[in-house]
Each structure stands twice: as structure tokens, then as C-alpha cells.
Amino acid sequence: MMKFSRRLVLAVSTALTLSLGASLPALSADEIVIAGSLPLTGMFGFAGVGVEAGIQDYVKMINEEGGIAGRQLRFVYEDTAYKVDASVAAFNKLNSQEEIHFYYGDSTGFAKTINPELNRMGSILMAGTSYASELNDPATYPFQFMAGPDxxxxxxxxxxxxxxxxxxxxxxxxxxxxxxxxxxxxxxxxxxxxxxxxxxxxxxxxxxxxxxxxxxxxxxxxxxxxxxxxxxxxxxxxxxxxxxxxxxxxxxxxxxxxxxxxxxxxxxxxxxxxxxxxxPYRYADDEADDAPMLDRIRQMRPDYRSTPYMQGFLTAMLFSEAAKRTLEAGKELNGENLKAALNTIKDFDTGGIIGKPITISGNSIPxxxxxxxxxxxxxxxxxxxxxxxxx
Amino acid sequence: MLIGTAKHSYRADEALLTTSPQRLWMAILLIALALAPLALDNYWLYLACLVSINVASATGLNILTGFTGLVSIGQAAFMAVGAYTVAVLEARTGLPFLVNLVVGGAVAACVGLVVGLPSLRVKGLYLAIATIAASFILHFVFVNWQSVTNGNSGINVTPASLFGVELTDYVHLYYVFVPITALMVLGAANLFRTRIGRAFIAIRDRDISAEVLGISLLRYKLLSFAVSSFYAGVAGGMWAYFFRVVTPESFPFIYSIFFLAAIIVGGMGTILGGVVGAVFMTLVPELLRFAVEWLTTIFPNAVTALSPIRTIVFGALIIGFLIAEPKGLAEIIQRIRRFFHLWPFRK
Missing domain, CATH: 3.40.50.2300 (Response regulator)
Known part of the structure; x- marks a missing residue:
């Protein structure tokens, strides 16, 4: 019988940890990629879990309808435990594996920290859990927005x-x-x-x-x-x-x-x-006549849908709308074009998620x-x- | 097999690297560090920079806690002092960034001297509580000294520049941070070949005996706090240039626990322990990401379901390594070294 010595256990656990370090390849180049640093654990874990479900559901819905201009959406994300250094690590990891078009951030701290990099890259449009007033400044944060009021x-x-x-x-x-x-x-x-x-x-x-x-x-x-x-x-x-x-x-x-x-x-x-x-949003159990999207949400996810779920769902909808308008205009999917397309949203019907048509002229929806x-x-x-x- | 390490002079006896395999491995490590950016992508370079910052700070804490025996849970607060100093100097003076880093370290050292005063009367858990209190006081100062720290919003830091090159890419930052950290680790290693370092160790082993031997506890305890805080201050300064935003929430209390855990896991009282502990604590949670990612090929949406398990596995790994080797990872490395001393003739 094999003897489990201390040295053997150490060697095996170290080897396993290191061998998993090899990264997995990205799947397809023709997809539109939404990536995210999500707080799936830690004090904001409930928010990350809700947001993840909301984005996944919207992505699934769009993909079942044929995608955006024939291109499928894909959502990739990492847990950050609501820590800025882990969020930046996740951002760098996902960027090294994917060609990312949209990013979902998990905190004000991350939004502020990653902003210089977003501005330098110019290829990503970002939103997130933060409604910080400071982020509602298109001059300083040109490639960010929030799916609601600051x-x-x-x-x-x-x-x-x-x-x-x-x-x-x-x-x-x-x-x-x-x-x-x-x-x-x-x-x-x-x-x-x-x-x-x-x-x-x-x-x-x-x-x-x-x-x-x-x-x-x-x-x-x-x-x-x-x-x-x-x-x-x-x-x-x-x-x-x-x-x-x-x-x-x-x-x-x-x-x-x-x-x-x-x-x-x-x-x-x-x-x-x-x-x-x-x-900023209707609750998912609201059965208002002018809210067909909430009916679809209830069909897709009959169990409880938290407020972060609604935030994630609407954010994915706005990401998709920005991508759709950019592709319709025959432009490249980059930060500048996506933000410009987002800012053309005027009297937009969210399917009842927000109870009145919305216009996004800056970085927020007040x-x-x-x-x-x-x-x-x-x-x-x-x-x-x-x-x-x-x- | 190495059959002996006969030394023919005091100089050889005091050398940092005493055997030729040690010198060879160190040379390989230095070459690997120098060439690493050629093989690493942005993600790994980011982690390398973060490891570098954490190694610098953990080494500082190791000087205080591991070598002098003074428990501190305020390392993150000292880092914050350095980070704020650098941020303010960068915004208001335009001094070269290396000068800012040194001043950041010096200001943190001065704060460390003050925080270290209770160490003259209390030690152990009592001193730990005193350092916790100091870190909360410093947090209050960061939030409320609006005119300097800009309160809760914090300070945005413009990128450091060296020889006209803006240090915004991780590869540039890597080639600046890693040599700085290497110098700091070398400095720490050398410190314990001097009277000062040996005084620290004497205080750790038995402070009353140390005093009887003529070591001034006032001087050396405060000096240990100052040196440790200097390391934290410089690490905090690098942190400020790395993340480029400094707020009161940038250095939470849990970050101090992180460094304490790093030196315990790595091995207190050894230079290697502080280094490997910081590497372990920074990299293992990231490596576990790949484990979760690998599992997504089998279970869709595994990231959501398995992320809490990743945290548990990280905790279990720490406990497992400590059970396997209570003296820390550094001792495991030493054991491997001893094994190869006699290999292949050892049973």
C-alpha cells in the first residue's frame, strides 16, 4: 500500500497547484465578449451572484434570438471577493485570454483604479455595480457608464x-x-x-x-x-x-x-x-402591462430575482444595444464607438424594466x-x- | 553531493551565499527574473509586480515581528502612510519618483517610531492591540485631513516616469519594482550580519538578557519599528504608482493580517520566509482561479458555484502547509536543500 508521507503530500499538492497554472484558450474570435470582475464571495457576494444571473439570462435570451448582427454574446467572469487588487488581476487575466468589448466592474475603487488603463486601451466600454457620483463625469471617465442614476x-x-x-x-x-x-x-x-x-x-x-x-x-x-x-x-x-x-x-x-x-x-x-x-428598476415580480421584459424574466427564472439581478440584466441590455448600434453604423467595436452609440440612446424602451423611456446623454440614467x-x-x-x- | 563547506576566513563564514550551489541557484533566479517579462503576458506581469510590492512589505514586517519579536498588525497602515506621501509629493512637488519613494519610506519610518513607543512597555498581544489602534487612528487621519488626503475620494496619482519614460505598462513597472524589492531584501539580509540585526534577534530571544548585554531596548526596538515601517512605506509608494489611486479604503485592516499570515506561512525569522510567504499568499488564490476555470470545462457556470470553495481551498492549503511544516515554507525549502546535500547516498 502506498504510504502518504508528509513530503509526498506536499509535493503532490504543489504540483497540482502549479500544473493548473496553464491557461485555457479562448473559444471564438467572432463573438462579442462581455467580461466581468464579480464579487461572488465576500461582503458583496449577494450582489455578484445576482448580477451574474442577470447578465447570463440576457446573454442567453439574445443568443437564442440569433445574437447581435449574427454575432453571439459570451459572458466570462472571475470572482474578486470585492478586493480591488483581485479585480485588477481578473481584468488582466481576462484581457490576456479574450478580446473583450464590454467589462463589468465590481466597485468604485476598481472603476477608479482601472480607468487610466481603460483610457489607454480605448477598446472596452465598462459599467458596473458602482453608482458613484464621481464616475458620472464623461470627461474623466469617457469609457464608463452606470445603468441607473448616480x-x-x-x-x-x-x-x-x-x-x-x-x-x-x-x-x-x-x-x-x-x-x-x-x-x-x-x-x-x-x-x-x-x-x-x-x-x-x-x-x-x-x-x-x-x-x-x-x-x-x-x-x-x-x-x-x-x-x-x-x-x-x-x-x-x-x-x-x-x-x-x-x-x-x-x-x-x-x-x-x-x-x-x-x-x-x-x-x-x-x-x-x-x-x-x-x-432605478422595476422589481421582477411587477406585473405591469407595459413590462413585457419582466414576463420573460419570470419565465426564464421563476425563483427569486434580487435587485442586483435587475441591474445586471439592464446593463447587459445596454451593452447589447450599444453593440447593435455600433455594428449597424458599420463601425468597429471599440470603446469610443460603443460609448458614442450608447449616448445615441434616446427615449429607449427597456421593455418595462424602467417604467419610462430612457435617454443616456452622459454616464448615468437619472x-x-x-x-x-x-x-x-x-x-x-x-x-x-x-x-x-x-x- | 556536497560533502563539506569548509571556510578559511571570517569573510567566507559571514558571506550571504556560502556554497557554490547556492550561488548557482541565485544566479539562475536573477537571470530568470531579468528575462521573465519576455515570457510573461500582462496578467502575469501584473501579478509579478504585486508580488514584488508584497514581498517588500512582508520583508519589513519580518524584520519587526520575525526577527525582533514585536508583533505588529499595522503594516497596511504604514503602507498607506507611504502611499499618501508619494501621492501628495507627486501631485504637488514633481520630485523624481525614486525620491518620492524614499521620502514615503522616511515619513512612514517616522510614524513607525511613534507607533513603536508602546513596545517599550508592552509586548505580544498587548503590542498587537496598540498597533491596531494606531492603524485606526491613521485611517481617521486619512479620511478627515481633507486638505492633504482629499478625504474619502482619495488622490489620483500620475504615472511615475524614469528617464523620460512614463511607467504605465506593467513591463516597465516590473523592471523598476523588482530591482527595488531585490535591493530591499538584500538590505534586510545584510542587516542581520551587523550589530543592529543581531541586537534585534537578541531582543526577540530574550529582551532582558539583551539589555544586560548592553543592548539599548529603547534604541533598537524603535529602530526595528522604523526600519520595518520604512519598508512598508516604500512598498506603499510602489503600490501608489502601481494602482494610481490612493483612498482610505485602499489599505484595509485585513491587508495587515495578510502580511502577518504571509510571514507565518513563509517562516518567521528568515528572509526567505518573508519572500516565499508573500509569493504564496499572492499567487495561490490566482492559481486556484485556473483550477476553477479548468472545472468549467466539466461543469458550466462553475465559477459562481466554486468561487466560495476556492476561498476554502486557499484556507485549507495554508493550514495544510502549516501542519506539514510549522516553521513555514522556508523550512520546506531548507529541507529540500538538506536532502540534496547527501543525495544520492541518503537512504
Whole structure:
């Protein structure tokens, strides 16, 4: 019988690890390749898994319809665990294996880090999970865009809603102490002033704060009509809501895209009832008449579709539309042509994913709708019509 | 087979490479490093640059923790000091990038001196907590010293340039970073042939005995912190030129754990340990990508399903190597060397 000595085990494990280092060849040169650095593990793992499913479904749908001008789409991606160095490694690895036309990035940090390389290469159009306001600058980020409003535009949509519902309302801003959290503060304050709304308190907390009793006391002193949270996935918003309810505050709690997943709120229970926020997309279970694409999504994926799924799906749709318009114009698929084609999108019907036709004149789509969480049905119910900041 | 390494002078006894096979292998390594960019694509060159940065920083931490016995979990924060210094100097002064790197290292060394003060009273886990506290204080400074650090948005760094060539391609960066790291590793190796390095080791082995022997704990503990932080600062400076954006979130706390893990896995208290530990910790997760990719030929969409397993396998490999050889990867290499000393006559 073979004896498993320490040396043998070490040698075999090292040899196996090294032998797998040989890269696999790319499949075909005629395809349109979407590549991605996805956070499939780590704190944003849920986002990566949702985005991957959304992009895969749209790619499958287009390929079954014959592709774009006869060319099939292919989606290749790597896990990054939401780490910038791993994202850049994935970008370089995929670029060394494929001729990439579109790229999906996993964070603001990656978008900023890879931007000089994107500009130098000039061959790729990129979008991603980040809605950072800084990226909404076509001069600095000419080959990037976001499939929705930037964070300042998201809070801008919330403020439009508030100004209409309760003119002169008092607002408290609660932001996490991260680049993500602090992103819209200055823009929100400026826009609130323009709309005659009063920011009565600004609260900054650690991103995963647990004990928020001091902050809730600040909230009680300020007695705002609305509290706008940004920079959180969920915690500590439920804790704020729970303590505010115990104190008898009638403040309405609001948030932005990343805290708008009903699947996450369902685990919170009744205290989540009434939580509001801005969503750039319809939820997949919305059975509106003018949303045929949602019917197709439900057919393809009957199980739960998260908010990142919708983001991934729409991003793939916009990638495809940019490729289609570029090829129709007889131009080469490169960053400049693809971005120019993307910016020709005017009054475009997304099949109901966004409830009104969209126009992409820059790097963002400043459109959204306010939804309210219903704990009884565990769904987000529309609380407003679609609000566009372009109008 | 090598039957003996007789030395006829103190100089030969103190040499870094004492045998001809060692010198031969080192020559092969240097030639391979010099020629590697001819064979590597952009992905591997990127990883080579990242390994180079991590080796420099891990070697610095090894001087402090492995050789002086002072536990630090603040290496990433010292790297951040170097990175911010380089970013600010690059944006505001236009000094040559090599000068910026040295100044980045020097500023980090000064911060390291201050952070090292608690080491005069506490050691072990207590000192580790003190260095954690220092890294959180530094993070607060990076976020709130808006006029210098630009707060949460951070600073964009323009590419370094050398002899009129902008260092934007990985191949250019490779030929700059690898020699710098090689010099730093050589410097560390030489440090332990001097009184200073031996004082560090004496402090690690028994600080009270060291003091009785006339080694000033104040001087040498702080000096160890300063040298270690200098290494981290220069590594952070290279990081800034490599990624070209420095934000407070660029150097998370987990990055400090990464370096501590690197020197433990590689082998604390040996120069080779810091190097192989950083190489292992940087490259193995990437090599495991290929394992997942290979499995996609059998199971479609394996990347999504197997990515969490990749993380588990990486953790298991670390534990496995440590069980097989608690002294780290460096000891495995030494064991291989000893095997060939007697080969083919060993049973």
C-alpha cells in the first residue's frame, strides 16, 4: 500500500497547484465578449451572484434570438471577493485570454483604479455595480457608464418626492463612514436647499454599526419628517427603525438602491414595514402591462430575482444595444464607438424594466421611482410615479 | 553531493551565499527574473509586480515581528502612510519618483517610531492591540485631513516616469519594482550580519538578557519599528504608482493580517520566509482561479458555484502547509536543500 508521507503530500499538492497554472484558450474570435470582475464571495457576494444571473439570462435570451448582427454574446467572469487588487488581476487575466468589448466592474475603487488603463486601451466600454457620483463625469471617465442614476441623483429623486409630498420638510441624513456612504452628502445638501427642504442633522456611523442608541437620540432631538440613509446594505437601518418606533417618532425612513432588496428586508420582519427608497428598476415580480421584459424574466427564472439581478440584466441590455448600434453604423467595436452609440440612446424602451423611456446623454440614467416595503406581502409597493431628473 | 563547506576566513563564514550551489541557484533566479517579462503576458506581469510590492512589505514586517519579536498588525497602515506621501509629493512637488519613494519610506519610518513607543512597555498581544489602534487612528487621519488626503475620494496619482519614460505598462513597472524589492531584501539580509540585526534577534530571544548585554531596548526596538515601517512605506509608494489611486479604503485592516499570515506561512525569522510567504499568499488564490476555470470545462457556470470553495481551498492549503511544516515554507525549502546535500547516498 502506498504510504502518504508528509513530503509526498506536499509535493503532490504543489504540483497540482502549479500544473493548473496553464491557461485555457479562448473559444471564438467572432463573438462579442462581455467580461466581468464579480464579487461572488465576500461582503458583496449577494450582489455578484445576482448580477451574474442577470447578465447570463440576457446573454442567453439574445443568443437564442440569433445574437447581435449574427454575432453571439459570451459572458466570462472571475470572482474578486470585492478586493480591488483581485479585480485588477481578473481584468488582466481576462484581457490576456479574450478580446473583450464590454467589462463589468465590481466597485468604485476598481472603476477608479482601472480607468487610466481603460483610457489607454480605448477598446472596452465598462459599467458596473458602482453608482458613484464621481464616475458620472464623461470627461474623466469617457469609457464608463452606470445603468441607473448616480448616488447624488438617487437622493435627488428622493428629495423631489419629499418636496412634492411635504414641502419644507425636515430631513436627517444618515451616512456610513465610507467613500460609498459619504458620496452624496454635499450634493444632497445643495439640492435640498434649492427645493426648500431643511437638513436638520447629519449623522455618520461606521458601515456596520450595531449600537446606534446615541445616533437615535440625535434623531429624536431633531424630530425629522424623513431620514435618508445611504452607504448601507441593511444594518443599521432596522435598528434605527426599531428604536425610533419605540420612541414614538413618526419619521419616515428612506434609502437608496443597495438597501432596496425586499429579500433582505423580509428577514427583518414587521419593523421593516413602511421603509421607503429609490429604485432605478422595476422589481421582477411587477406585473405591469407595459413590462413585457419582466414576463420573460419570470419565465426564464421563476425563483427569486434580487435587485442586483435587475441591474445586471439592464446593463447587459445596454451593452447589447450599444453593440447593435455600433455594428449597424458599420463601425468597429471599440470603446469610443460603443460609448458614442450608447449616448445615441434616446427615449429607449427597456421593455418595462424602467417604467419610462430612457435617454443616456452622459454616464448615468437619472430616473427612479419611490417604493415602500410592505411587511405583510414582503414586497416593495410603488409609492410614486417614475421621476426623471432630466426633465 | 556536497560533502563539506569548509571556510578559511571570517569573510567566507559571514558571506550571504556560502556554497557554490547556492550561488548557482541565485544566479539562475536573477537571470530568470531579468528575462521573465519576455515570457510573461500582462496578467502575469501584473501579478509579478504585486508580488514584488508584497514581498517588500512582508520583508519589513519580518524584520519587526520575525526577527525582533514585536508583533505588529499595522503594516497596511504604514503602507498607506507611504502611499499618501508619494501621492501628495507627486501631485504637488514633481520630485523624481525614486525620491518620492524614499521620502514615503522616511515619513512612514517616522510614524513607525511613534507607533513603536508602546513596545517599550508592552509586548505580544498587548503590542498587537496598540498597533491596531494606531492603524485606526491613521485611517481617521486619512479620511478627515481633507486638505492633504482629499478625504474619502482619495488622490489620483500620475504615472511615475524614469528617464523620460512614463511607467504605465506593467513591463516597465516590473523592471523598476523588482530591482527595488531585490535591493530591499538584500538590505534586510545584510542587516542581520551587523550589530543592529543581531541586537534585534537578541531582543526577540530574550529582551532582558539583551539589555544586560548592553543592548539599548529603547534604541533598537524603535529602530526595528522604523526600519520595518520604512519598508512598508516604500512598498506603499510602489503600490501608489502601481494602482494610481490612493483612498482610505485602499489599505484595509485585513491587508495587515495578510502580511502577518504571509510571514507565518513563509517562516518567521528568515528572509526567505518573508519572500516565499508573500509569493504564496499572492499567487495561490490566482492559481486556484485556473483550477476553477479548468472545472468549467466539466461543469458550466462553475465559477459562481466554486468561487466560495476556492476561498476554502486557499484556507485549507495554508493550514495544510502549516501542519506539514510549522516553521513555514522556508523550512520546506531548507529541507529540500538538506536532502540534496547527501543525495544520492541518503537512504
Amino acid at each position: 448616488y447624488t441623483e438617487m437622493t435627488g429623486i428622493l428629495l423631489e418626492y419629499i418636496a412634492k409630498e411635504k414641502p419644507g420638510a425636515k430631513i436627517v441624513l444618515v451616512n456610513s463612514d465610507t467613500e460609498f456612504g459619504r458620496d452624496p452628502i454635499a450634493g444632497t445638501k445643495a439640492r435640498a436647499q434649492e427645493l426648500g427642504l431643511e437638513i436638520v442633522e447629519e449623522i455618520i456611523t461606521p458601515p456596520t454599526a450595531v449600537d446606534v442608541s446615541t445616533e437615535v437620540l440625535k434623531l429624536r432631538r431633531a424630530r425629522p419628517d424623513y431620514a435618508i440613509f445611504h452607504g448601507y446594505l441593511l444594518a443599521p437601518i432596522p435598528e434605527f427603525m426599531s428604536q425610533a418606533k419605540q420612541l414614538g417618532l413618526d419619521t419616515k425612513f428612506m434609502g437608496t438602491f443597495w438597501s432596496m432588496d425586499p429579500g433582505s428586508w423580509a428577514k427583518v420582519g414587521d419593523v421593516a414595514n413602511g421603509y421607503m427608497g429609490v429604485m 430616473v427612479g421611482r419611490i417604493y415602500t416595503y410592505n411587511a405583510a406581502t414582503q414586497k416593495m409597493d410603488p409609492a410614486s410615479d417614475w421621476i426623471s431628473l432630466q426633465e
